[in-house]
Amino acid sequence: MTKQVQQLERVIIRFAGDSGDGMQLTGDRFTAGTAEFGNDLSTLPNFPAEIRAPAGTLPGVSSFQLHFADHDILTPGDAPNVLVAMNPAALKANLSDLPRGADIIANTDEFTKRNLQKVGYAVSPLEDDSLAAWRIHSVPLTSLTVKALEGFALSKKDAERSKNMFALGLLSWLYHRPTEATIQFLETKFAKKPDIAKANIAAFQAGWNYGETTESFSVSYEVKPAKLAPGVYRNISGNQALAYGLIAASVQSKLPLFLGSYPITPASDILHELSKHKRFGIRTFQAEDEIAGVGAALGASFGGALGITTTSGPGVALKAETVGLAVTTELPLIVVDVQRAGPSTGMPTKTEQTDLLMAMYGRNGESPLPIIAPSTPSDCFDAAVEAARIAVKYRTPVMLLSDGYLANGSEPWKVPDAADLPDISTEFASGPNAEDGVTFLPFKRDSETLARPWAIPGTAGLEHRIGGIEKAEGTGNISYDPDNHDRMVRIRQAKIDGIAHDIPALEVDDPDGDARVLVLGWGSTYGPIAAAVRRIRKAGGKVAQAHLRHVNPLPANTGEVLRAYDKVLLPEINLGQLALLLRARFLVDIISYNRVRGLPFKAEELAGVIQDVIDSE
Amino acid sequence: MSSGTELSVPGTGGGLSLVPKSEVKLGMKDFKTDQEVRWCPGCGDYAILAAVQSFVPELGLKRENMVFVSGIGCSSRFPYYMDTYGFHSIHGRAPAIATGLAASRPDLSVWVITGDGDSLSIGGNHLIHALRRNVNLNILLFNNRIYGLTKGQYSPTSEVGKITKSTPMGSLDKPFNPISLAIGAEASFVARTIDSDRKHLQSVLREAAEHRGTSLVEIYQNCNIFNDNAFEQLKDPERRDDITLRLEHGRPIASASKAVRRAADGGIEVVPRSSVSEDEILVHDAHRVDPSLAFALSRLDEPAFEHVPIGVFRSVERPSYDELMAEQLQEAVDERGPGDLNDLLLGGDTWRIG
Numbered sequence: 011m012t013k014q015v016q017q018l019e020r021v022i023i024r025f026a027g028d029s030g031d032g033m034q035l036t037g038d039r040f041t042a043g044t045a046e047f048g049n050d051l052s053t054l055p056n057f058p059a060e061i062r063a064p065a066g067t068l069p070g071v072s073s074f075q076l077h078f079a080d081h082d083i084l085t086p087g088d089a090p091n092v093l094v095a096m097n098p099a100a101l102k103a104n105l106s107d108l109p110r111g112a113d114i115i116a117n118t119d120e121f122t123k124r125n126l127q128k129v130g131y132a133v134s135p136l137e138d139d140s141l142a143a144w145r146i147h148s149v150p151l152t153s154l155t156v157k158a159l160e161g162f163a164l165s166k167k168d169a170e171r172s173k174n175m176f177a178l179g180l181l182s183w184l185y186h187r188p189t190e191a192t193i194q195f196l197e198t199k200f201a202k203k204p205d206i207a208k209a210n211i212a213a214f215q216a217g218w219n220y221g222e223t224t225e226s227f228s229v230s231y232e233v234k235p236a237k238l239a240p241g242v243y244r245n246i247s248g249n250q251a252l253a254y255g256l257i258a259a260s261v262q263s264k265l266p267l268f269l270g271s272y273p274i275t276p277a278s279d280i281l282h283e284l285s286k287h288k289r290f291g292i293r294t295f296q297a298e299d300e301i302a303g304v305g306a307a308l309g310a311s312f313g314g315a316l317g318i319t320t321t322s323g324p325g326v327a328l329k330a331e332t333v334g335l336a337v338t339t340e341l342p343l344i345v346v347d348v349q350r351a352g353p354s355t356g357m358p359t360k361t362e363q364t365d366l367l368m369a370m371y372g373r374n375g376e377s378p379l380p381i382i383a384p385s386t387p388s389d390c391f392d393a394a395v396e397a398a399r400i401a402v403k404y405r406t407p408v409m410l411l412s413d414g415y416l417a418n419g420s421e422p423w424k425v426p427d428a429a430d431l432p433d434i435s436t437e438f439a440s441g442p443n444a445e446d447g448v449t450f451l452p453f454k455r456d457s458e459t460l461a462r463p464w465a466i467p468g469t470a471g472l473e474h475r476i477g478g479i480e481k482a483e484g485t486g487n488i489s490y491d492p493d494n495h496d497r498m499v500r501i502r503q504a505k506i507d508g509i510a511h512d513i514p515a516l517e518v519d520d521p522d523g524d525a526r527v528l529v530l531g532w533g534s535t536y537g538p539i540a541a542a543v544r545r546i547r548k549a550g551g552k553v554a555q556a557h558l559r560h561v562n563p564l565p566a567n568t569g570e571v572l573r574a575y576d577k578v579l580l581p582e583i584n585l586g587q588l589a590l591l592l593r594a595r596f597l598v599d600i601i602s603y604n605r606v607r608g609l610p611f612k613a614e615e616l617a618g619v620i621q622d623v624i625d626s627e
Numbered sequence: 628m629s630s631g632t633e634l635s636v637p638g639t640g641g642g643l644s645l646v647p648k649s650e651v652k653l654g655m656k657d658f659k660t661d662q663e664v665r666w667c668p669g670c671g672d673y674a675i676l677a678a679v680q681s682f683v684p685e686l687g688l689k690r691e692n693m694v695f696v697s698g699i700g701c702s703s704r705f706p707y708y709m710d711t712y713g714f715h716s717i718h719g720r721a722p723a724i725a726t727g728l729a730a731s732r733p734d735l736s737v738w739v740i741t742g743d744g745d746s747l748s749i750g751g752n753h754l755i756h757a758l759r760r761n762v763n764l765n766i767l768l769f770n771n772r773i774y775g776l777t778k779g780q781y782s783p784t785s786e787v788g789k790i791t792k793s794t795p796m797g798s799l800d801k802p803f804n805p806i807s808l809a810i811g812a813e814a815s816f817v818a819r820t821i822d823s824d825r826k827h828l829q830s831v832l833r834e835a836a837e838h839r840g841t842s843l844v845e846i847y848q849n850c851n852i853f854n855d856n857a858f859e860q861l862k863d864p865e866r867r868d869d870i871t872l873r874l875e876h877g878r879p880i881a882s883a884s885k886a887v888r889r890a891a892d893g894g895i896e897v898v899p900r901s902s903v904s905e906d907e908i909l910v911h912d913a914h915r916v917d918p919s920l921a922f923a924l925s926r927l928d929e930p931a932f933e934h935v936p937i938g939v940f941r942s943v944e945r946p947s948y949d950e951l952m953a954e955q956l957q958e959a960v961d962e963r964g965p966g967d968l969n970d971l972l973l974g975g976d977t978w979r980i981g
Contacts, residue, residue, distance in 0.1 A: 243979070289960050293730060305724045431968075475714070476713070
């Protein structure tokens, strides 16, 4: 049977199932095949916080969305063209995101009376006409898998577990994905259990063959490789890129990396990743709590290491006092906050940009520190190196604001050559710095950066004491002098403010140069905003875009940029935290667009908002 | 080792083996800073400071390789007065900060100066975890059984019924026994000494410094403003020799008039010395791996300070955290060579375009 092959520019697939169905793994493997094929791509995993919510229920649904295309893309996509629903719960939880006409591949074996009841279906939606607006492919995935594995010495239950690989095989056929890498992956993953490896490979191949032979799929699709800039690429998630950035920062600063961390979703993967790379002299310390994590990192910084702590919002709250200590002792420290939905425990696996004001002001006293926010998963690498550059050069804690969307999302990354990375090394103090030629003044500053010397234990003649009590300018001795305190408060602020001259200017993307509306963003909203801006421009609209990576201090030209437009729109996944800062500082009437749903913005949604602002001109 | 008959080999110097030695002989004055010492006149902290300043030169270490880290409280001002590297940090967190420092710098002799409030209330978690990890730290816990810096509230070591500003009708909570707590937290070195007995204080500090891993030294310290005479029984020449049970490895545990022996119920008990023969008296074995006897000894001062053991309760060898961490790093390099950034970044599935 010769099947029709249809060319597509882009496809969005969502794999959805029970959290025990292996949907994240299925998504990861499809992504790897897609990356290998050379499409541009972007992914969005979405999973429950519970390790195993009750099977077959709505809270237990885990999904993985992948957007791939023959051109460069910016987001994991708004609405799936294809939904793979492994059970009724997966169908019900995702149906509202599905545009009419989309394909639904449903595992009919799981549409049992009991499973239907669990999610409130009186009759199977596959059997009434409630899904008439979509193209349904009813596939008994479980029983086909079991049948394909009949020759294996596996229990029925074990055989059923391979159904995700059957689904992956079917989808791989449907979209012409290469198969070798997945087979190799399964062989490696189950190297110690060759029977399981063989069974999974057999299920995967059976899925592929099923696509080839069944009449349920009459068309397969081809998405040509994207034309990306020449280079070597790999697929990378935000957390992995961030961990690699920290390792690169250690190499480029010639400082041994010390990570003090406490496990927390969605930041733990950075701890896991760094723990694997001890060959780089990296010390990872799983502390007894968040406070000890940052404390140990700061202690290591005092000893001359690149001290780092990684956490999420609740952890930042706990670390605040120690971060304040780092501010006043003026030691390098990187605090990574992979933001998640709050307040309190909030929704640990969902994304938000709600920690900005905590990063800015969440400490006692005047306690300024630089804040950097990566814009895409791969940008986490560069942002981490940049955070280290500033921390080391200015002897300051730096807050790196990633979020759950960046952390778990992935995209192709053009791998940099280590030789092209910046040298961010510094010099430790080695001798007296006072005019008398014999005294060491731990708080005498560099006239340009206002940074103080970093004198580490083991250096003879530079013995000194630092601490949280206010210090006299120069000597660092305890001081309660009112004027000294006022001066020190201002110097610490001036040091951070001065970094504005050591970072790139805020760039505006305005192809024709005549837009009157500017869309501004920061952090992970870059993709959806840029995709929305493209849509507007494609439809003939005019809009400028600028994106802040340095959130504190802001690039020196920020005010100028904001004032150059009639209207400035600022979408944020919070209730307007950056807008508050910008309004206060620049007296510009920012138009906020805020949604706090634990999910990234959709391009279509933002395009509508931008259009409304343009229309109101 | 379970019996108490073997004599110890005191101070193999393991705790200091990685710390560079000073080429010049240093004296007490080398460790004094130009900062005015600002404790209340008569505070026990003065005696401890003088004891430490006069003791550390004999370790023969480079001054620049010594670091004093403290939290918050009266005792935590200590680092400002030691002319070494020093870090006066925040309340309760000194063990955490010192852990990061010591774990990444095995060439340093790191001392944590803390008080009963700092280490047992707000910083209790860091204390117990430092002890179980056995980071190469010396923790000096100044126990005055009161909050001094905040002007006289009861502390986690204050006796039940303590009348203070925050407990006008008496405190309700049972106090911690720092020695019991440390032993329970898997500490490898636990000792107690007293501010007024410089000789004893220094001998305990010497053993603590030489111990590799975390050593916890509880120092009974008098706060003459808010809790004066808290340890008077141990200082009064009339009574102290009866009350104090000096723990010396390999020596019988006894005071002038009292002795410790095995009780019929399997525990230990204090009896009049005259009532037992010398060979019935329990011989102290600080190196006993099983901590239960050391724990039993730590309970002897209950409930009313009638007999108080001082000295080294427990000193056992266990690999220190920083050593183990360094070994893992070395092992990783031995197995696969030092890390290469390009190899790392290009690892995994890559593809080439153009």
